[in-house]
Amino acid sequence: MTLTHADTGAAGAGGDGPYEHGLTEDLARAALALARRFHAGGTMWCASPSWTFHAHHVAVEFVHPVIMGKRALPAVVVPPGADLVASLRATVRPGDMVVVVAGTAPSDPGGADVAEVMRRGPAWGVETVWIGAGTRPPAGAADHVLWLGTDDPLVASEQFVRIYHLLWELTHVCFEHSGLLQPDLCEEEVCITCSDEGRTAEVVAVDEGGDAVVRTAEGRERIDVSLIDPPRPGDLVLVHAGSAIASLEEGRS
Amino acid sequence: MSPETTDFLYPFIEGDERDSASLLADLSASAEAKWGYSERLRQETLALCHDQLASVSAAMARRFEAGGQLFAFGNGGSATDADDVAQVFTRPPRGEPLPARSLVTDHAVLTALSNDIGFDVVFSRQLEAHGGPNDIAVGLSTSGNSENLLVAFRQAAKRGMLTVGLAGYDGGQMGRCDELQHCLVVRSDSVHRIQETQAALIHALWSAVQSEYQAKGAA
Missing domain, CATH: 2.30.30.140 (SH3 type barrels.)
Incomplete structure (x- = not known):
């Protein structure tokens, strides 16, 4: 018998670290952003057009943590099969978060809808996190892009679990830093948020x-x-x- | 480990921390370390389970060849892993689709059984309805102690099904369950790290079954 996939070491693996340079820094920034949103009362909406089970795993992780004593946080799965844009448009409120596990189109057929959701994030007032693998979405496609370089869908799927587990763990570490849960103060001369610019x-x-x-x-x-x-x-x-x-x-x- | 790298473990009592740079650096370092640990656990577990994966996958392939189907089940995060099992077997990235179902997806059945009898029977009762001697029961747990899995394995064994379990820690009660023929154990005490390696075990198992499986009519 030959094990053709997971025992051979993932394609492109260079040691024990994440394959994508900068992934852990991206994870850290995403975790702090999510902690701030949760702290301010936001709800996390989870979706994964091609791997519904990942959306369920993300949501249950935050609602009912595996580590006893950690607080339950509001996380919800977008109903699978629903029109993702229409469903989120109807339910998200400013201050919420949208976390999606998906590749980009055309390799992931759900990727086009996901891109549309992410594009609307600023208008809806939601913080967007796009977890995926393969061809990276263009810069600015989401507030946080947590990306893997692998093209193997099973390696990617296994590493998505690591990514959202770490996202949960780091988010809870941020709760211990109450002084950092306030949004960053405006430091620009003209603040886009405070003024009426664009x-x-x-x-x-x-x-x-x-x-x-x-x-x-x-x-x-x-x-x-x-x-x-x-x-x-x-x-x-x-x-x-x-x-x-x-x-x-x-x-x- | 230097004191600076453990600062993030302790809350700032005053709540007057304003500079996020050092927290972000600590979070990133923590993620890097945990990723590395998870990767090593994955590789060690796949190496430790190599022979077991070979025998389990061969047994599973024989059941599929005889027309059997696979039923996967678990609770919480492991319920989503059961969905993963069903998805990879029925909609594989390559190779032949094989019949598999997750027992956690039907909310009518789950709530009816929980309400009328109790949560311990939510999987066993479904196996009673669907399971036959050519079939395969795959139960996933991190603790290895979920009562509804143990009850399901007993029911599956009674029906002549092949029983396969994935557990963590030392295998828990699943590791000592007479009705469970094959128990793949991820030897860690972190639920997150166990689940991450169980995802790899699921895919390794699927891959090995694909290699073993001989479609009817094939040489």
Whole structure:
């Protein structure tokens, strides 16, 4: 008998460490961000179009920790089979988190929906974590990209378990640093969050008069959309001083 | 280990910590160390279980060849591992799909059994309904002590099924269960690290079954 996969050592393994340089630093930053969101009352939404069981594993890890005495945290699985974008759009609230385990399209058919969810993160006011393997999503595709280089789906699947276990462990370490659970203070001269500069918004409805109701991280608001081509519900636009100044859908189908 | 690297283990009593750089460095170092430990445990376990994996996979392949199917079950994170087992056998990345099901996916059955009888029978009762002498029962636990798994293995043995268990620690009660024919043990006392290596064992088992399995009509 030959064991053709896991006993031979994972492809590309270079010693005991994570295959992707920078993965543990990315994990650390993601854990602190999640701890801050949980601390402020956020809920974690978990999804995995091609490996539903990973979404369930992430959620149960946070809700009912294996280590006794660790607090239960609100984590929920997005119903499998649901339209991921529509389902999350209906349920997430500003301050929440979305954690997805998925590859990128076309190697993972669910990857396109995941990219759409991640793109909407700023408009929905959610922190996004994308755990995956294979072809890395483009820079800025999610707030946190925790990525493996392997193309072997089973090696990737095994290492996803490590990634979210570590994410849970590090998140709980962050809770012991209460002074760091407040968001970083604004240090930029012009703070994008505090000013009204270039906020991402998702169009909810468009009036005939050139106004639109949009959703941003701060909630719903009515804006002027006469400066751009008429947007459609669901489109992302950039809002400045009460007006849409650019569509974020150019070049998209 | 220098004192600086253990700082993160202790809370700042004042809560006035403001610079996240040192925490992030500690978290990253901690993740690196745990990743390395997990990788070593995986390699050691696969080496230790090499002969056992060969005999279990051969026995499983014979059952599949005889038309049997696989039932996987577990609780919590191990329930998601049972789903992993069902997924990799039925929708393999390569090779031939083989019939497998997870016993944790039907909420109607799980709640009916829990409500009417008790949680200890949620798997055994399903095996009673579906299991036959060509079939395979795969139960996953980290402690090795889950009562509903032990009850399920007894039921499976009664029905002539092949019984396979994955456990952690020293195998727990699963390691001493007469009705459990094969028990693959991940010798660690960390639930997380056990589960990470169990994921590798599941895939190694699947891979070995694929190598062993001779489809009807094949040479």
